[in-house]
Amino acid sequence: MDEQNLPRREREKLRQREEMLNAALALFSEKGYHNVSMQEIAEKAEFAVGTLYKFFRNKEELYKALISAQADRFHEALMQALGDGDGELAQLRSYIQAKGRVFMDNVACVRLYFAENRGASFNIKAGLDSAIRERCDVVLRRLAAVFAQGMDSGLFRRTAEPYHLALALDSLCNAFLFHWLEGRHPYPESPDIILNIFLHGLMD
Template sequence: MTVEIGVGRRERNRIRNRNEILEAAQMEFSINGYHDTSIQAIAVRADFAVGTLYQLFDTKENLYRELLIDYAEQARIRFTEALSTASTSYERLVNYVRAKGELFEDRIPLARLILMETMGTGILFKSGPKPELNMMYDVWHKLLAELFEEGIRSGEFRRVDPMGAAVTLEGMTNQFIYHWQQEPDTFRYERAVEQIEDLFLKPLRA
């Protein structure tokens, strides 16, 4: 019994340390970029010894990779919830667009890093996170495409290529979020939601 309690406590400490290091890494990468961020700087911000950090992440590349994959999982949960909170395909897609902006607003320091990876301008990894992220985006594009296809079958949307519509929607949201990062004081994401509706989603209606 004592051993089980000890193991549980160690695991909780490991998870807490990991989360605190990821939070510090998020700030350092977003401020200084990947190449100009050092493991030492992340350790100082997290208030851990460098050796403790290396016990959890053996390289800076793996730390960055885990940060992006952790964010991707948060996005999957948030977006899945958004797609399940409306009755029509149109409403679910609008909810998705809003949820994407809310997620980026909650995690602004990560936004530029994520956009760099999704737009193909991120760092060149020896092993990921590209494979994991690409797999996630492939799955997500298929889910959005299925939603467009469902709307086409029900007569809600006119006949278009569902995958083309899904990729177009992703491209529009990414570009608006990128613009948001460039002009954070003046840009309103809710206005972007309205424009995506007016310029893309409403014209698709049958």
């Protein structure tokens, strides 16, 4: 009921939490989890260390909260993209574009996100991983469904299992995005550059 009073404090809290997470994200993505001290995060967020600990039980919790929040955004954007398009081809294009957009809008977070999903996850004692992985898989299965549907409707040929194709498409997007991140070459403006690899075979 008290939509004016209670939320006021509550909103303030959330804003502070946000600032802390932002500071942490910037630092973690620049220097890595172990090379950032709580002191540093507190300073960047312009709070005292103690205040940080009022919001997050310890450094690892802070890290997990950070990753978790970003993963939410990430996966939500991708799921929405897959629902957007009209027809399987359009959905795939939408997915590729969404992945590029979300990636570029959150370069800092992406570094962390991938650190979590590709390799270094064992730096942080698990528990987070499985949750994140599961959400990744939800997206992949949804993507696989698009391939399956395309096959059922006769649009696609059955050259591989839908899930494998989903895995393939996703990994291809990642590969291009990483190369873009490393400054090698730009992420293709048109999703078709990526898509074509799947659509038109090399031989047949």
